[in-house]
Amino acid sequence: MATRPAEKSAAQKARLAAQQSSEPQSRREILDAAARLLRTQGYRATTLRDIAEAVGIKAGSIYYHFNSKDEIVAAVMNDGVDRVYEAVTAALRELPSTSSQRERLVAAITAHLSALLEHSDYTSAGLKSYHDAPDTVRAAARQHRRRYEAVWSQLIGEITASRSGPDKVSPETLRRAALGMMNWSPEWYRTGRYSINTLANEFAAILLR
Amino acid sequence: MATRPAEKSAAQKARLAAQQSSEPQSRREILDAAARLLRTQGYRATTLRDIAEAVGIKAGSIYYHFNSKDEIVAAVMNDGVDRVYEAVTAALRELPSTSSQRERLVAAITAHLSALLEHSDYTSAGLKSYHDAPDTVRAAARQHRRRYEAVWSQLIGEITASRSGPDKVSPETLRRAALGMMNWSPEWYRTGRYSINTLANEFAAILLR
């Protein structure tokens, strides 16, 4: 069997290449590329071949790191929610305890908009891909979303509790309005043409009444 | 040539069926089905086979009425914008000339939300499919969008012009916030669980300050 040595060498080379590539890093590179593509192209238009090309490997090699396209999408989506969650809770945590309700709201809006518009492909990718993803992926993402929504329910609850007047708006609607105006911003926002700080202050002014 | 008569008969039957089907109606049926599917599944997931099946014809027969998938999508998207435009301008037109700014705003929001959430698959389909559609389709839709946005610029302009105070919000941001909270509503709205009238009043209360 003259061919055996050659065959074995090929398999060895493959295993070697795989080991040399320090897996966790490749995994992250794939997720980064997927997030960027999902953000701009959406779930259906983003192919495994696109992702592979973006990280300089072949399409089939994706399966060395992940078991399916949806495993990648799920990871991006869950990460995306967790990133805004971390950004917003961190921003609130860093505020002095003497800070006003308005300051808390502005800080939260700034953190959310920054993640969505500038810092995290993951967050905007998740927002864009959610409805096109299969049920199993969505179900997993929903858990992360609920935790994040609770932060806003808390924040908005503080606001509505301290207000009164003829024009009462339910906390639920106020939270949905807040998330609506923020999450719709990728539709019109263009980098450089608007200041996120100014936007956050204006959004807060609209919500605080 | 014994087969000639049979062949000719098949062609005749086809032409006959086409003529019997009173084209304009079939065209509208196809667009209705496409709008409904595009609304729920989006641009990529909606196939010509889906649309054909929904109206009870074969996939290839779509091309008897349209030249391409994108021609259908463009028609749905443009119609969708025109429908909200008509709904909102009609609602404003029917208001008595003595109506207040708040009444005008509530009427416009009600009309927009009704079209988006209840009356028009076309409008929500356009909103959902816009970013996945090819450039040529988007370019056409943009013209319709601009005309509709002008209605809101006018309405919001009236509001900001009559207000003053330390918390001034630019008309642009206020318009974007208004359209944002409205256009995000398909994300959480479920028929029957919310009253569009109540929502419209709450949204108006948030925007009027």
Next chain:
DNA sequence: CCTACCGATCGGTAGG
């Protein structure tokens, strides 16, 4: 409006 079909592309797999 139907039948039959084409080229392109996609997610995924086998074997090394």
Next chain:
DNA sequence: CCTACCGATCGGTAGG
């Protein structure tokens, strides 16, 4: 991590 490949599906076309 690569090569080579598969079955499924898609938009679109030819001919009647």
